Amino acid sequence: MNRLRRFFRSPEAIAGALILALLMMMALAAPLLFPGDPQAIAGPALLPPFQDWPLPLGTDRLGRDVLAELFHGARTSLAVGLAAAAAALLIGAVVGTSAGFAGGLVDEVLMRITDAFQTVPSFLLALAFVSIVGPSLGVVVAAIALGAWTGPARVARAEVLSIRERDYVAGARVIGMHPLEIAFREVLPNALPPVLALSSVIVAAAILTEAALSFLGLGDPNRVTWGGMIAEGRTVLRTAPFLSIVPGVALVLTVLGVYLAGEGVVESTAVRRSLS
Amino acid sequence: MTRGLALLRRRLVGSAFVLLIVVIGSFLLLEAAPGDAVDAYIVSTGGDAGMIELLRHRWGLDQSELTRLANYLWALLHLDLGQSVTFSRPIREIILERLPTTLILMGSATALSFGLGSALGIYAGARPGSFRDRFLSIGSLALYAVPGFWLGLVLIVVFAVDLRWLPIGGIETIASGKTGLARAADIATHLVLPVSALGFIYLALYLRMMRAGMAEAWRQDFVLAARARGLSRRRIVLAHVARNALLPLVTMLGLQSAQMLGGSVVIESVFAVPGLGRLAQEAVAGRDTPLLLGIILVSAVLVVVINLLVDLAYAFLDPRVGASEAGA
Numbered sequence: 001m002n003r004l005r006r007f008f009r010s011p012e013a014i015a016g017a018l019i020l021a022l023l024m025m026m027a028l029a030a031p032l033l034f035p036g037d038p039q040a041i042a043g044p045a046l047l048p049p050f051q052d053w054p055l056p057l058g059t060d061r062l063g064r065d066v067l068a069e070l071f072h073g074a075r076t077s078l079a080v081g082l083a084a085a086a087a088a089l090l091i092g093a094v095v096g097t098s099a100g101f102a103g104g105l106v107d108e109v110l111m112r113i114t115d116a117f118q119t120v121p122s123f124l125l126a127l128a129f130v131s132i133v134g135p136s137l138g139v140v141v142a143a144i145a146l147g148a149w150t151g152p153a154r155v156a157r158a159e160v161l162s163i164r165e166r167d168y169v170a171g172a173r174v175i176g177m178h179p180l181e182i183a184f185r186e187v188l189p190n191a192l193p194p195v196l197a198l199s200s201v202i203v204a205a206a207i208l209t210e211a212a213l214s215f216l217g218l219g220d221p222n223r224v225t226w227g228g229m230i231a232e233g234r235t236v237l238r239t240a241p242f243l244s245i246v247p248g249v250a251l252v253l254t255v256l257g258v259y260l261a262g263e264g265v266v267e268s269t270a271v272r273r274s275l276s
Numbered sequence: 277m278t279r280g281l282a283l284l285r286r287r288l289v290g291s292a293f294v295l296l297i298v299v300i301g302s303f304l305l306l307e308a309a310p311g312d313a314v315d316a317y318i319v320s321t322g323g324d325a326g327m328i329e330l331l332r333h334r335w336g337l338d339q340s341e342l343t344r345l346a347n348y349l350w351a352l353l354h355l356d357l358g359q360s361v362t363f364s365r366p367i368r369e370i371i372l373e374r375l376p377t378t379l380i381l382m383g384s385a386t387a388l389s390f391g392l393g394s395a396l397g398i399y400a401g402a403r404p405g406s407f408r409d410r411f412l413s414i415g416s417l418a419l420y421a422v423p424g425f426w427l428g429l430v431l432i433v434v435f436a437v438d439l440r441w442l443p444i445g446g447i448e449t450i451a452s453g454k455t456g457l458a459r460a461a462d463i464a465t466h467l468v469l470p471v472s473a474l475g476f477i478y479l480a481l482y483l484r485m486m487r488a489g490m491a492e493a494w495r496q497d498f499v500l501a502a503r504a505r506g507l508s509r510r511r512i513v514l515a516h517v518a519r520n521a522l523l524p525l526v527t528m529l530g531l532q533s534a535q536m537l538g539g540s541v542v543i544e545s546v547f548a549v550p551g552l553g554r555l556a557q558e559a560v561a562g563r564d565t566p567l568l569l570g571i572i573l574v575s576a577v578l579v580v581v582i583n584l585l586v587d588l589a590y591a592f593l594d595p596r597v598g599a600s601e602a603g604a
Contacts (some may be wrong), residue, residue, distance in 0.1 A: 012414065115290075116297035119576045123538030124556060128568050131560040132309045208423050212542045215425050216557055230426055241433045248426035255421035263417075 006268040013264020017181020019257030028073040034068035038224050042068070046240055059234055060229070060243050070250060072224040077254060080141055081207040087145035088202055092152025093188060093195055099153070100160030100191075101183040111157070114150050122147025126209060130218045137220045140213060144206045151202070152195045159191035193269075204255045211251055226251050282356045283591050284584070298576045302569040303348050305386060307341065309565040336604055357570040362562035367570040370555065375574070377447055378551035380463075381470060381544070382536050386529065388475030390482055393523055397486025401521065402513045404491040413487065418479035424539050428473035428546035442468055444550035470547040474539055478532060482525055489521025496520075531588030534579045 007013050030038075042055060042065040049058040049066070057066035099110040117125075126143035133139045163169065164187060172182045214227030215218055226247040233243030314331045323331075332338045339347075351358065357367035393416075399413040436444040443449070448462045493499060493515060502512045541553035548554070552571055559568040 002461065112290075112293050113297055115294045116301065116576075119294055119534065119579050120298055120301075120572055121534040121538035121575050121579070122539075123541055124572050124575055127541065127556060127560060128305060128572060129563075131563070131568065132565060134304055204421065208421075211423050212425060215423075215542060216545060216560070218560065227423075227425075230423075234429060237429060237433060238437055241437075244426070244429050245433075248423065248430070251423055251426065252418070252421050255417050255423075259417050259421060 003268050007264050010264050011268065012260045013268070016257045016262070017259025019253055020261050022087065023074055023078060023254055023257065026071050027078045029272060030068075030071035030075050033230075034065070034071055038068040038072040039064060046236065049242055049246075057246060058242070060232055061240075066229075066243065066246060069224045069229055070226075070247060073226040073229060073250070074254075075246060076220075076223045076225045077124055077207050077210060077251070080137065080144070081203045081258075082209040083141045084144035084201040084206040085199055086230060088206070089152050089195060091145060091149035092154075093156045093192065095149065095160075096153040096156025097160050097183055097188045097191060100157040101164055101179070101187055107157075110153075114153050117147065118150045120147075123209060123212065127216070127218065130213060131257035133142070135218050135220055137223060140210060140218075140220060143213070146202070146211045147209070148202050148206060152198055155198060156188075156191050156195050158196055160187055162228060163187050163190050197266050197269075200258050200265070204258045204262075205252070206233070207255055207258070265271075278381070281585060287413065287584055287587055291584065295576060295580060298573065299349060299352060300345070302572055303345050306348075306565060306569055307333065346485055352573070357573070358566045360559075360564055360567045360570075362558065362564045362567065367567050369569070371552065371570060371574050372397065374550060374552045374555045374588060377549060378537075378540055378544070378553060381467065381474065381540055381549060382533070383565060384467060384471040385474035385478070385507070385540075386536060388471060389478040392475075393479040393482025394486045396479070397483040397521075398490070398518045400483065401487040401490025401517065404487070404494060409487065412483065416483045419476055420437070420480035421476075422477060423542075424477050425542040425546050427477065428470065428543055431469045431473055432546070444465075445527055445546075447549050447551075466549075470543050470549055473546070474543045477539065478536065481532065485525055486521055489524060490517050493517045493520045525592070526586060526590055526593065530583040530591055534575075535581040537575050537578065 008017075041054065041063040043059050043063050045059060045061055045063040047055055047058040047063075050056065051058060055065055055067070060066055060069070094114065095110055095114065096248070099107040099114075125147045126140075129143040129146060130139055133143075160183075169182060169186060172186050177186075210219070210225065211227035214225035215231045217228075217231065219225045219228050229247040230244045230251075233240065233245075233247070237244060314328055314337060318328055318331075337344070355368060359365070360367045360370055363370055394424070396412055398418070400409040403409060432444055435442045443466050445466075447466050448454070448459065449466075452461050452462065454457075499512060499516055502516050507516075537553070540551065541556050543549070544551045544553035545557045552575070556568060556571045558564075559571065
């Protein structure tokens with residue numbers, strides 16, 4: 001409980017938590033407040049915001065309700081961000097633990113592969129992957145995770161290298177536990193905290209990458225995305241800049257919320273560590 | 277100098293392995309893509325089944341996967357990246373044409389984010405915990421949360437559409453007939469917005485790293501010693517605290533290069549800058565997988581080279597680095 005109180009002492013962390021809570025509510029409420037297809041035509045095209053009560057944020061080039069798209073876009077951003085980050089952390093933790101625990105040739109090969117993934121610009125990799133496999137939500141998640149697992153893998157490996165020399169690992173060996181069981185049941189859980197500390201940065205990067213992919217037209221065509229909305233608005237940038245501005249502000253706030261909340265969590269645990 | 281050479285040799289061997297893995301990875305992606313080079317060729321030229329058969333045989337596409345991988349590697353060793361489907365030209369030629377633009381864009385954006393970021397980082401880190409420190413930390417975080425393509429669009433709306441100060445896109449005024457300095461100035465004005473969009477996003481990284489390094493350095497004994505010697509605060513900040521925090525930023529420069537390359541894809545698309553990034557988008561739009569993978573390979577080589585240069589610079593700046601290798 002102490003940690004929670006410490007988290008809420010920092011105004012930045014509170015702001016981050018509030019933004020994320022709002023976003024969660026938007027994502028959860030989207031199908032209730034705006035049932036039906038957000039991509040359906042709801043009114044006259046290019047209606048400016050704050051003109052018509054039922055369409056508070058106006059409509060886009062095709063007459064779609066911007067507010068409904070914004071709410072449904074929150075779902076996509078959040079889902080892709082969280083799923084891609086979870087996948088990246090999982091791959092990273094498994095690769096890092098295997099490399100660190102096995103050592104030798106396995107370590108060498110896995111780390112060179114990690115190097116190779118870090119050498120290729122992750123956005124280009126995601127671009128190539130989506131364009132070859134074809135855009136759908138799952139593919140986008142996989143493409144983003146493909147470029148994001150290297151950081152967690154390095155951190156996990158470094159942590160495992162120090163943990164595997166501890167006495168309890170030696171103890172597990174002595175009682176005849178299988179090496180795989182030691183690696184994934186004894187070592188990995190203890191190596192996780194520093195890996196999880198990376199999660200806010202990874203979620204934020206995943207949301208931004210998803211937005212950039214859909215901006216370039218490589219998002220799931222059956223889903224509303226903020227990046228796709230910005231790309232749509234771009235065609236009428238001169239006459240209706242708000243169509244690009246509004247989803248962009250939503251993106252900035254979301255990513256900022258993730259950063260601030262993440263920093264709050266790391267700081268509240270770091271203080272605890274330095275006190276103990 | 278031997279120190280630098282030893283480091284270089286070790287790094288070159290490691291980089292060769294890494295690039296080999298990248299090549300194998302891109303070969304696998306190429307295999308996974310629907311259709312092959314012959315399909316693409318036939319689409320643009322036309323031909324019957326006999327022709328397809330003949331071409332498959334002549335281009336070695338009817339052989340086993342391992343042979344094809346060997347052929348692919350052999351071609352790459354001769355710097356042959358294959359033929360582009362959409363442009364009907366050798367991929368190497370197209371990439372070499374587009375590369376300089378991207379290098380200028382990346383170089384300027386890196387200079388902007390490194391220069392301004394570290395300067396603001398010194399300003400914030402001079403007094404850790406002060407109001408300006410907090411303000412700059414949060415402000416830079418907000419900037420880091422901005423999607424690059426969106427910042428680009430906002431800059432276009434403000435500076436090109438509303439104020440009409442700067443051109444909306446492209447790399448130079450088309451058919452202006454400008455030469456020499458006038459042309460350079462023209463290109464520079466076209467690059468102001470894309471460089472700002474790309475550079476401002478990554479500014480936060482350098483700012484925060486500098487700030488964190490300085491906050492750390494303030495606690496060290498040598499700062500206490502400098503204070504005891506009665507040095508001015510300004511001198512302590514610049515010559516002692518900031519100087520010690522600067523070194524890790526150089527490493528960041530190399531690590532960031534891959535990010536910058538990825539970021540330039542969207543920025544170049546937004547501003548219609550004819551560079552490598554826009555080429556990647558054109559390759560995606562034209563379903564030109566060989567071209568896309570060629571771009572990825574060239575980017576990987578570029579990132580490796582930049583990191584080698586950064587490592588050498590680091591060894592030059594910090595005499596402790598690589599000292600063990602020189603003795604070996």
